[in-house]
Structures are given as C-alpha cells and as structure tokens.
C-alpha cells in the first residue's frame with residue numbers, strides 16, 4: 463500500500479425492497495460499494511456482503527439518503543462531509559450481512575435492471591465500505607465467488623437465496639485486454655484451474671495476470687467510451703457517475 467490515502471469511487475446501489483429490519487426507514491436506502499475500477503460498472507452482476515460482518519444504516523446529507531456500510535467506513539465519511547455534524551454518525555439500524563442478503567438493488571451502468579446482494583467470504587471488514595460490487599468479467603475474486611454460488615445449491619440454500627437471484631447472472635464482456643480476451647477474469651480462472659473463492663494463492667496469481675494489464679492496456683467495449691483506453695477515460699467516467707449522483711469519492 464502507498465503512503466497517501468487511497469481514493470475509492472463509492473458506487474451507490476439503490477435498495478428496491480427493504481429487508482424487514484429496515485422497513486421503518488422511509489427515505490431512499492443505498493448500499494455503497496468502494497471500487498478502484500469505476501469503468502467496470504457496466505459489468506456488474508451482483509453486490510457482495512460478508513454474512514458475518516456488521517453493517518449500519520446511517521443518515522447522510524446527500525438528499526436525505528440512508529447509506530449502508532461498515533461503521534468504520536461511516537465514521538471515516540463523517541469526516542469527509544457526508545454527515546450533518548462532522549465526526550458524528552446518526553445510526554438508524556445495525557445488522558449483519560446475513561440479514562441483508564437477497565436484497566434487490568438497482569445499480570448504475572449495468573445492463574441488469576435488478577441485481578441482488580449475495581455472500582462473499584473474502585470481504586475484509588477493515589477495507590472500503592465492506593460492500594463490494596461484483597464484476598465477474600474482470601475480477602477473479604468476483605468470478606470465483608459467483609461460480610461457487612452457481613455450482614452449489616446448498617450454498618445458495620444456506621443463505622436463503624432463490625435461484626433467480628444467482629443463476630441468470632453471467633459475466634458480460636465489457637473490456638478487451640490484450641492476450642486475455644474480453645472476459646479476462648474468466649480466462650485467468652480457467653487457465654489456472656481455480657476451484658473456489660478459497661483458492662487464495664491461485665487467485666492472487668490470477669489477479670497478477672489481470673489487473674495491471676487491464677488497467678494499462680484494457681480497451682472499453684461498451685458504453686459512451688467504447689473503443690477508448692481505460693487509463694484515458696477512467697476519470698471521465700468517474701465524473702459522469704458523480705454528476706449523475708450515482709457515485710461519490712471516498713478516501714481512507
């Protein structure tokens with residue numbers, strides 16, 4: 463990790479139907495995912511939460527919206543102008559990721575009208591917001607976790623997920639990466655014969671294979687910046703998302 467603070471793009475994913483624990487909240491609720499790759503949002507297929515991590519729903523000053531993140535991230539955001547009183551979070555509910563699974567969301571740029579919150583076991587509680595947006599075409603971690611859920615009915619059942627929340631969602635080609643093709647994460651997963659999201663060493667290798675190459679040589683295949691290099695359009699795309707109130711910037 464570098465010396466300075468890390469800048470994340472916060473992607474806002476609107477809760478379309480509140481889980482019971484949040485039914486008293488009448489203002490719009492968003493899951494906020496921290497990403498380094500806003501240009502991949504065209505390929506979102508779901509949102510990851512860790513079943514055992516605690517999340518809070520808290521009041522922001524952004525159009526009265528309620529956001530869901532870890533308490534740690536909310537505390538940081540309270541010093542970045544997201545709350546009425548600096549340093550103070552107004553907590554409306556606290557719940558585990560498990561209680562928030564299977565929730566339908568609407569997310570920016572993806573072709574899917576509805577995506578669902580699903581469990582991922584490698585999420586860290588001390589990074590970003592604890593909410594991760596899933597782009598299985600370009601992230602080996604995301605692809606491995608999605609395949610695990612698709613292959614194992616028992617895994618879906620354990621978390622009370624319906625098949626239609628998981629099975630129809632396949633990686634979509636959004637970025638062409640030289641030598642890795644248009645589904646770079648799938649290519650790496652297959653080449654390295656990764657078995658599951660627990661295959662830590664091979665997943666680290668897969669990420670080495672994909673990330674730098676995608677960032678420096680990747681070319682957009684979809685959307686407004688189709689045909690352009692990722693590194694040239696990343697900031698533009700981030701600004702578009704922010705202007706549309708679909709995203710914000712968060713530092714930690």
Ligand code: A2H
Pocket residue numbers: 468496497498499502584585586587588589590591592593594595596597600601604673
């Ligand atoms: B990235 P860094 Cl397509 N636990 O977004 C585990 N992983 C987390 C996390 C947490 N608490 N918070 C964020 N992340 C993921 C997209 C993406 C990402 C693609 C390709 C690479 C990539 C879609 N998932 O990250 O440790 C998020 O996944 C490459 C590292 O701060 C976030 O960006 O460097 C990235 O890890 C932040 O990781």
